[in-house]
Structures are given as C-alpha cells and as structure tokens.
Amino acid sequence: MEIVVNDTNIFIDLYELVLLDDFFKLPLIVHTADFVISEITKDEQLIAITKHIDANNLTVRKFGIEEVVSIQAFSMTV
Numbered sequence: 001m002e003i004v005v006n007d008t009n010i011f012i013d014l015y016e017l018v019l020l021d022d023f024f025k026l027p028l029i030v031h032t033a034d035f036v037i038s039e040i041t042k043d044e045q046l047i048a049i050t051k052h053i054d055a056n057n058l059t060v061r062k063f064g065i066e067e068v069v070s071i072q073a074f075s076m077t078v
Helices: 008-016 034-038 045-054 065-077
Strands: 001-007 031-032 060-061
Touching: 008 034, 008 045, 031 034, 034 045, 034 060, 045 060
Parallel strands: 001 031, 031 060
Antiparallel strands: none
C-alpha cells in the first residue's frame, strides 16, 4: 500500500512517541514532499527522518516553484 504524508506533524508525533522506526517497518511505500520535511526544525527529528530517506523507506518529492504555485492555487479553490 502506498501512502502520502502531507503534514509534518505526523512525522513529529511518530518521533515523539518513539514509533518512527516501527512505522517505517510497516509494509508501506511512504511518500512526502520536500516542503513537509523542511518544516522539521529540531535536529534530532531531522536526523531520524533523514535516516529513513537515506534507507529509501521514505520518498521525498521535490517541487519546483511553478508546481508550488499550482498547488497553492488549487488548494484555494477547494
């Protein structure tokens, strides 16, 4: 099953509950966006997430400026 995490708080909560490593052991393909990762401000949390990015447990999609503008415009219509 593939899932998309579109809220930084999911990763932060999993980290704070000491469930981040267990989450990435689940049979899931996990995706997120670069701007979600950029909102992680605590070094220890970022290190923990980066470990899973480097291990290919988490795919991070990088968006260009045109895509970000398009996403923002779309979110304003919903």
